[in-house]
Amino acid sequence: MKVERKHKKNNLGLAGWISGGRYGAERYAYTLHRITGLGILFYFLLHILVTSSRIWGQQAWEDSMAIFETPLFKFGEFLVFIAFAYHALNGVRLIITELGYGMGKPQRPVIPYKNAVRRQRPLLVVVMIIAVVIIVFGGLDFYFLGN
Amino acid sequence: MRESKLWVYHIIAGAVILVLLGIHMFIMHLDAILYSLGIGSQNPIDSGVVFARSKELFFMITYIILLGTALYHGLYGFRNILMELTLAQKSEKIISGFLTFCGVLLFAYGTFAAVFVFMMK
Numbered sequence: 367m368k369v370e371r372k373h374k375k376n377n378l379g380l381a382g383w384i385s386g387g388r389y390g391a392e393r394y395a396y397t398l399h400r401i402t403g404l405g406i407l408f409y410f411l412l413h414i415l416v417t418s419s420r421i422w423g424q425q426a427w428e429d430s431m432a433i434f435e436t437p438l439f440k441f442g443e444f445l446v447f448i449a450f451a452y453h454a455l456n457g458v459r460l461i462i463t464e465l466g467y468g469m470g471k472p473q474r475p476v477i478p479y480k481n482a483v484r485r486q487r488p489l490l491v492v493v494m495i496i497a498v499v500i501i502v503f504g505g506l507d508f509y510f511l512g513n
Numbered sequence: 514m515r516e517s518k519l520w521v522y523h524i525i526a527g528a529v530i531l532v533l534l535g536i537h538m539f540i541m542h543l544d545a546i547l548y549s550l551g552i553g554s555q556n557p558i559d560s561g562v563v564f565a566r567s568k569e570l571f572f573m574i575t576y577i578i579l580l581g582t583a584l585y586h587g588l589y590g591f592r593n594i595l596m597e598l599t600l601a602q603k604s605e606k607i608i609s610g611f612l613t614f615c616g617v618l619l620f621a622y623g624t625f626a627a628v629f630v631f632m633m634k
Contacts, residue, residue, distance in 0.1 A: 383597075400590075403587070403591075410587055420626065422632050428560050431558055443542075503543060504538075504542055507542055507546055511545035
C-alpha cells in the first residue's frame with residue numbers, strides 16, 4: 367500500500383531541533399540525547415576501525431594506541447564517557463516512560479492538574495543524579511587514579 | 514519492515530547495550546577504582562591484556578553482540594534524525610540503503626577482527 371505523504375517544510379530548521387521553546391526540561395533532555403547520540407556514534411564508528419587494528423598483531427595495536435596518548439585525545443575520550451553516562455541514564459528514563467511506567471494513570475485534565483510529563487519529572491532528576499555520580503567517578507579515574 | 518517493529522528493536526538494543534557497554538565502561542574507564550577493589554587489570558589497554566581478553570570466549574561473543582546491537586541502535590537513531598527532515602521518499606530510501614550497507618560492512622569487519630584475534634596463536 368502506498369502511503370500518501372505530505373511534505374511540510376521544516377521552517378524552524380536546526381533551531382526547531384535545539385530550542386526547547388515552551389516545553390520543559392525534558393525537551394532539552396531530548397536535544398542533548400540526540401547530540402550525545404551523534405557524538406557517541408561518530409566515536410563508535412572510528413572505535414571499530416581502530417580496535418580492529420589488532421588483527422595486524424600486538425605491534426600494530428601499540429602503534430595505534432600511541433597516537434591517542436595525548437591530553438587532547440584523553441579529554442575527547444572523557445567527553446565520550448560523559449556522553450555515554452548521560453545517554454545511558456536518560457535512555458533508561460525513556461525506556462521506563464515508553465513502557466508507560468512512572469507517569470501515573472490517565473486522569474481528567476481538571477484544573478489544577480499535573481500532566482504526565484510533570485508526573486515523571488522526579489525520574490529525570492533521579493537519573494541525572496546517577497549520571498552525575500558516574501561522571502564524577504569517571505573523571506576521578508581519568509585524571510587522578512588512572513594511568 | 515514495519516517502522517514500529519524497527520523502533521521496538523531499537524529499544525531492545527538499547528537495553529542490551531546498557532548492560533554490555535556498562536561492563537565495557539567499567540573495565541575500561543573505572544579500571545583504577547575496580548583494581549583498587551581487587552578486580553580487573555592495572556592497565557586495560559596494555560597490548561598483552563588486550564590480547565589475553567580477546568582470546569577469552571566470553572569477550573569474543575559479547576564483543577560481537579555489542580558490535581551488532583550498537584551499530585543497529587546508533588545507525589537507526591541517526592536515520593531517525595534524518596527522517597525528521599521530511600525529505601523526498603527517494604532520498605529517504607537512499608539514506609536507509611546507505612546506512613544499512615555501512616552497518617553490515619562494519620559488522621562484518623568487526624566480527625572478522627573479533628574472531629580472527631580469538632583464533633590467533
